Structure formats: C-alpha cells, structure tokens
Amino acid sequence: MAKVLLLGVVLMLGCARPLLTDREMAKLDPPLQKLVAGEFAAESDYDVSNRSGGEKEYGVIIRSSNAGELRSAGIPINSVMGDVITARLTVDEMRKVLTIPSVHALQNSSKNYPQ
Secondary structure, three states: OHHHHHHHHHHHHHHHOOOOOHHHHHOEOHHHHHHHHOOOOOHHHOOEEEOOOOOEEEEEEEEEOOHHHHHHOOOOEEEEEOOEEEEEEOHHHHHHHHOOOOEEEEEEOOOOOOO
C-alpha cells in the first residue's frame, strides 16, 4: 500500500509542472526563476493581473530575435521593439516561451507610476 501511495505522489509531482533544463532556467531572471519553480513569491514583486477565466498573468519582457516564432507558438504578444517583446503570460506560457530557440531571456517587468 505504501508503495502505491508513494508512486501516486511521485506521479502527481512529476505531472504538476514540466521540468526545465538548466539552460532554460538560465534564461529567467531571479524573480521569475522563483515563480516558475513554484516557490513562494509575493505578488507585489510582479505586475500581476487575472485573465477573464481567473488565471494569473504576469507582465514580462521577452528578449528574442524572432517575434514571429512566439506568435506561431500561440504566445500572446503586446508589443515588439527590435528584440524586446512585451507580453502578459501565465506561468505555463512562460515555460513554453523558454523552450523556443530564439528566446534569449525572460524578465520580470514592473509597474511604473508617474512621480
């Protein structure tokens, strides 16, 4: 019985979130590394909002030489200026972005307010 329970826990953990390679994790800045790894992260550290379905989305800056490749992968893009791309992504979409070869970095954005 204990072996079955242990196997169930291992399968649940393995299916809960896809593992990223070291190379993919290196594309993330430290705040996003925490978020994607599922570690506790204060929402105040992120530009976070909810989609109409209730899923959290985060403002990010993607560094990529090919915005078309992101669009083809179904990644919602807000703006493109050279190799700087802004987007609002769920954690699962961030994981997907990290697997795209033309993506060099994925950074946490921040809210700016007039002074």
